[in-house]
Amino acid sequence: MAKSLPMIDVSGLSSSDPCDRVLVGEKIRAACLAHGFFYVTGHGIPEGLIEAVMGETRALFDIPDACKDALDKANSPCNRGYEQLGGQTLQEGALPDRKEGFYIGEELTAGDGRVAAGKFNHGANQWPTDLPGFRPVMMAYYAAMVTLSETLMRGMALSLDLKEDYFSGFCDQPLATLRLLHYPPAQPDVPEEMGAGAHTDFGGLTILLQDNVGGLQVCDEDGGWIDAPPIPGAYVVNLGDMIARWTNDRYRSTVHRVINKSGRERYSVPFFYSGFPDHEVACIPTCLYADETPTYPVITVEQHLRSMYDRTYKAAR
Numbered sequence: 001m002a003k004s005l006p007m008i009d010v011s012g013l014s015s016s017d018p019c020d021r022v023l024v025g026e027k028i029r030a031a032c033l034a035h036g037f038f039y040v041t042g043h044g045i046p047e048g049l050i051e052a053v054m055g056e057t058r059a060l061f062d063i064p065d066a067c068k069d070a071l072d073k074a075n076s077p078c079n080r081g082y083e084q085l086g087g088q089t090l091q092e093g094a095l096p097d098r099k100e101g102f103y104i105g106e107e108l109t110a111g112d113g114r115v116a117a118g119k120f121n122h123g124a125n126q127w128p129t130d131l132p133g134f135r136p137v138m139m140a141y142y143a144a145m146v147t148l149s150e151t152l153m154r155g156m157a158l159s160l161d162l163k164e165d166y167f168s169g170f171c172d173q174p175l176a177t178l179r180l181l182h183y184p185p186a187q188p189d190v191p192e193e194m195g196a197g198a199h200t201d202f203g204g205l206t207i208l209l210q211d212n213v214g215g216l217q218v219c220d221e222d223g224g225w226i227d228a229p230p231i232p233g234a235y236v237v238n239l240g241d242m243i244a245r246w247t248n249d250r251y252r253s254t255v256h257r258v259i260n261k262s263g264r265e266r267y268s269v270p271f272f273y274s275g276f277p278d279h280e281v282a283c284i285p286t287c288l289y290a291d292e293t294p295t296y297p298v299i300t301v302e303q304h305l306r307s308m309y310d311r312t313y314k315a316a317r
Contacts, residue, residue: 003226005218006031007234011042013155025158032159032239035226036252037218039234040152040207045144047233052137054211057267059131060102061182071102071126078115078123079103079177079309085184091197091257098187098195098260102180104138114173119277120302121175142178142271149176149205149273152237156205160247160284170204170275175301177274183215183258183266195258195266201240202308203274203301208236213266219255228256242274242304245296247287277302 008027012020031038061068073081080103086096104125108115114122127135150171157166183195195215210216210230217225218238228236244253260266279301283294 003220003224005035005037005039005226005228005236007039007041007231009042010040010152010155011044013151014044021154021164022158025155028155029159032156032243032251034252035218035220036239036244036254037226037228037256038237039231040237041234043148043235045148045235049137049141049144050209052133053141053209053269054267056131056134056137057180057182057269060128060134060180061100061267063128063130067128067130068100071128073103073126076123076126078105078121080105080123081126089197090199091194094197095190095193097197098193099181099183099258101182104142104178104180105176106142107139114277120306121177122277138178141269142176145178145207145271145273146174146176148207149174149271152205152207153273156243161286162284167275170279170301172276172279175203175274175277175305177272179270179272181268181270183260183268185263185265186259186261195260198255198257200244200253200255201238201272202242202305203240203272204242205273206238206240207271207273208238209269209271210236211267213260213262213264215258215260215262215266216268217257217259219257225257240272240274241308242281242301245281245299245304246284248283248292248295250287274305275301277305 008031010024012024015021068082071082073079073083083101085100089096105121107125108122153167153171154164157164187193212230214229216228218228220226239251239253241253243251280298282298
């Protein structure tokens with residue numbers, strides 16, 4: 001029988017009954033120990049907003065190449081905007097990823113103190129001028145994803161037998177990225193090419209919205225691959241490397257990849273929640289076993305993210 005990822009209804013995290021919240025935390029714990037990946041339902045994101053996001057995503061990648069190139073993220077000091085096909089290589093030693101993307105973050109003006117201080121990935125977005133609905137839809141969705149991420153981080157705290165507000169400092173003025181992705185069909189004459197090479201995610205949580213094409217695969221403990229097909233009404237959530245650091249690798253930041261062999265265009269919208277840039281990621285003491293020492297040194301969110309960006313983008317050059 002094929003392996004599958006667990007499904008968790010997270011609506012209980014918004015319950016006034018603490019027993020409901022603890023129960024969700026227990027389910028999150030089991031999923032984080034087993035896979036580091038799980039589906040969530042009961043998330044409260046309106047279906048109409050989800051449909052609008054997918055519609056605007058398709059519309060963006062359908063505009064002429066010259067219009068997309070004018071929004072190239074190379075023009076942005078904060079990694080916002082368009083990324084050309086093959087612009088990233090997630091798996092070391094592999095071919096560049098067969099995908100194009102678009103990066104969106106919190107909209108900040110030059111007068112914001114974080115922008116003035118040169119904080120990593122803080123600033124203004126680049127917006128397509130010929131898609132009038134694009135900006136309002138994406139900003140509404142970004143805000144909804146921040147709220148959902150905060151809820152899930154409360155669930156993460158409960159899963160670790162911590163107070164629900166343990167990660168509140170991490171969630172203050174969070175660094176997050178909404179990324180729109182388009183995967184053209186695989187090229188039959190380049191069998192080693194992947195839509196996204198095998199990798200772990202950089203930050204805290206990833207919340208993935210998929211279309212109905214599929215192609216996401218999660219590495220299991222035996223080195224095989226678990227398919228993570230799209231399920232209507234559900235998101236795929238996975239842990240990034242910072243959660244692994246925090247828990248001394250008790251919770252898994254699991255390798256995954258995308259291979260689009262459908263013969264169709266694939267679209268997905270991951271939301272990467274990385275937290276407050278100056279927040280220190282140090283091993284949670286209760287995650288240490290007897291006489292165990294932390295595997296990783298203390299690092300800030302910003303330091304960690306800078307090193308991850310340097311690694312993957314230098315490989316693509």
